[in-house]
Amino acid sequence: MENYIVSARKYRPDTFESVVAQKALTTTLKNAIHSGKLAHAYLFCGPRGVGKTTCARIFAKTINCEHPTANGEPCNECESCMSFNQQRSYSIYELDAASNNSVDDIRSLNEQVRIPPQIGRYKVYIIDEVHMLSQAAFNAFLKTLEEPPAHAIFILATTEKHKIIPTILSRCQIYDFGRIEAADIVSHLQNIAQKENINSEHEALRIIAQKSDGCMRDALSLFDQMVSFTQGDLTYSKVIESLNVLDYEYYFRLTNYILAGEIAQALLLLNDVLVRGFEGNIFIEGAAAHFRDLLVSSDPATVPLFEGSQELCRQYSEQASKCTARMLYKAIKLCNDCSMNYRASRNKRLLVELTIIQLAQLTSDEADDASGLGPKQLKPIFNKPQSNDSAVAVPQPAHTSSKAPQAQEPKSNEKPVAEKSKPTAQAPTPTVMQGRPEGLRTTQQTSSRTLGGMFSATMKKQSKEQSSTPQSTTPDTAPTAEASNTKQVTTELLIQAWTAFAMQLPENERALSDRMKIITPTLHPDNEFSIAVDNQLVADMFEKESKRIIDGIAHEIGGARLRMKIIVNKVVVERHVYDRTKQYEILKNKNPLVEKLREQLNLELS
Numbered sequence: 001m002e003n004y005i006v007s008a009r010k011y012r013p014d015t016f017e018s019v020v021a022q023k024a025l026t027t028t029l030k031n032a033i034h035s036g037k038l039a040h041a042y043l044f045c046g047p048r049g050v051g052k053t054t055c056a057r058i059f060a061k062t063i064n065c066e067h068p069t070a071n072g073e074p075c076n077e078c079e080s081c082m083s084f085n086q087q088r089s090y091s092i093y094e095l096d097a098a099s100n101n102s103v104d105d106i107r108s109l110n111e112q113v114r115i116p117p118q119i120g121r122y123k124v125y126i127i128d129e130v131h132m133l134s135q136a137a138f139n140a141f142l143k144t145l146e147e148p149p150a151h152a153i154f155i156l157a158t159t160e161k162h163k164i165i166p167t168i169l170s171r172c173q174i175y176d177f178g179r180i181e182a183a184d185i186v187s188h189l190q191n192i193a194q195k196e197n198i199n200s201e202h203e204a205l206r207i208i209a210q211k212s213d214g215c216m217r218d219a220l221s222l223f224d225q226m227v228s229f230t231q232g233d234l235t236y237s238k239v240i241e242s243l244n245v246l247d248y249e250y251y252f253r254l255t256n257y258i259l260a261g262e263i264a265q266a267l268l269l270l271n272d273v274l275v276r277g278f279e280g281n282i283f284i285e286g287a288a289a290h291f292r293d294l295l296v297s298s299d300p301a302t303v304p305l306f307e308g309s310q311e312l313c314r315q316y317s318e319q320a321s322k323c324t325a326r327m328l329y330k331a332i333k334l335c336n337d338c339s340m341n342y343r344a345s346r347n348k349r350l351l352v353e354l355t356i357i358q359l360a361q362l363t364s365d366e367a368d369d370a371s372g373l374g375p376k377q378l379k380p381i382f383n384k385p386q387s388n389d390s391a392v393a394v395p396q397p398a399h400t401s402s403k404a405p406q407a408q409e410p411k412s413n414e415k416p417v418a419e420k421s422k423p424t425a426q427a428p429t430p431t432v433m434q435g436r437p438e439g440l441r442t443t444q445q446t447s448s449r450t451l452g453g454m455f456s457a458t459m460k461k462q463s464k465e466q467s468s469t470p471q472s473t474t475p476d477t478a479p480t481a482e483a484s485n486t487k488q489v490t491t492e493l494l495i496q497a498w499t500a501f502a503m504q505l506p507e508n509e510r511a512l513s514d515r516m517k518i519i520t521p522t523l524h525p526d527n528e529f530s531i532a533v534d535n536q537l538v539a540d541m542f543e544k545e546s547k548r549i550i551d552g553i554a555h556e557i558g559g560a561r562l563r564m565k566i567i568v569n570k571v572v573v574e575r576h577v578y579d580r581t582k583q584y585e586i587l588k589n590k591n592p593l594v595e596k597l598r599e600q601l602n603l604e605l606s
């Protein structure tokens with residue numbers, strides 16, 4: 001059996017040219033060698049697995065090479081290069097400071113440094129993880145670094161530059177290594193796959209690159225793992241499965257549900273993700289990244305910012321064409337807010353669910369904004385599940401706005417006729433359309449089959465009050481009005497609706513929103529709930545907004561109208577209002593000198 005060598009070792013670059021990324025750094029190093037202007041100490045810093053040690057080795061080899069090429073690369077043929085490649089070079093030393101960090105280790109190094117090299121011009125010392133040296137070792141090393149022999153060159157490497165003492169830093173030429181871009185990792189992996197005759201899909205390699213987060217070493221070991229797991233057939237689906245990565249398919253589906261306003265489907269999708277063992281915030285962060293990708297792929301100018309294959313980019317552009325930039329901004333912001341609140345949240349799942357509900361409301365906001373149809377009305381959260389064909393229906397913004405003017409027409413009696421006369425346009429999307437605010441305005445069209453229909457009856461009452469245009473009650477909606485009174489409200493539903501209402505309040509109602517978020521409503525029999533507030537001022541605020549809050553909650557729950565009782569918590573500390581005379585008296589009692597002063601200065605209380 002032939003010896004298996006891991007890819008990270010087998011394909012370790014041995015020339016500057018073959019180093020992945022870090023082009024600026026390697027060019028500078030080559031120039032230094034070419035011009036013969038070598039410093040005595042270099043410090044390579046940067047995250048792990050980005051090529052610090054590799055570059056240090058190539059650099060060390062090249063400065064001792066007997067016949068370096070014209071562009072500053074090692075020849076890999078001379079005795080010095082050969083001995084280094086075969087790991088028997090006496091001129092190049094590697095020291096791992098993580099395990100050799102004592103003063104004695106550094107002292108023996110200092111002694112070695114004085115002896116000139118047998119072969120080559122320089123003795124090169126590569127000290128890895130130099131930040132691990134003890135304080136005493138640092139001090140011992142500093143002496144050598146201050147006055148190094150002409151033949152000594154030190155290359156220090158560290159992942160934690162901030163731990164290096166300033167006296168060392170000031171004596172080194174510092175090179176900062178950056179993370180390796182996913183695209184560079186992908187092309188490197190592609191090269192290896194080709195050489196090893198491994199069938200690999202670009203998307204599969206991209207997932208590996210993404211997962212390794214700019215660290216080539218991780219990417220290579222992941223690549224090896226995947227090759228053995230998939231037996232040399234690196235397909236996207238196999239890699240996704242074995243790495244347990246949240247696939248972009250999920251986010252494409254999520255976005256489709258959002259565009260369609262299908263909240264129930266979106267919540268089921270979330271459940272699916274949670275069942276697979278992912279944390280809610282991972283899903284939300286992935287969604288934010290997805291919306292970001294949609295945003296950059298929607299504009300040819302920003303397409304280069306998209307990391308992925310052309311085919312994937314096309315898919316993104318296609319979905320992006322269905323979204324407005326404004327909706328995507330809002331979606332990213334909602335996800336970002338959720339991520340920030342996630343750790344502090346006591347009910348994480350609820351927070352994520354609320355965010356998804358809010359995301360799914362975005363399309364209706366857009367439609368409202370576009371059609372300019374008066375004040376924004378909330379959209380019900382759940383449509384009653386119906387036959388499958390309605391779930392597929394995707395109302396486009398264009399679709400709804402074309403419908404909106406129709407909804408404004410006061411000729412309510414003609415509606416059913418109009419509906420019948422256009423079966424092709426309306427028939428496939430009855431449920432979804434009812435769920436939308438536009439649907440609510442045309443109450444004649446709603447049917448009692450959906451929950452949306454149920455509280456469209458409630459909303460109708462409201463719109464009556466607001467618009468004062470008489471609307472005939474059709475027998476169709478009458479029973480739903482009754483149903484709304486008997487709708488069972490649970491504490492959980494109430495709290496969800498309460499929080500959802502608070503979260504959707506606009507920025508200029510921050511005070512109310514914040515108040516609401518810290519109050520937990522208590523449910524009582526007969527559709528009554530109470531909230532406890534600290535003082536009368538807050539109570540007044542809620543009193544003033546009570547109608548709106550109750551309507552909003554009824555709307556969120558999709559049913560019963562509730563009554564809200566506001567309880568002012570008893571103030572424990574008694575407070576008094578003192579007039580000036582009383583204030584002065586208290587002051588006087590506390591300190592009699594005050595009175596004396598008043599007498600002497602002949603002051604009077606005004």
Ligand SMILES: [Zn+2]
Nearest residue numbers: 065075078081
């Ligand atoms: Zn050479």
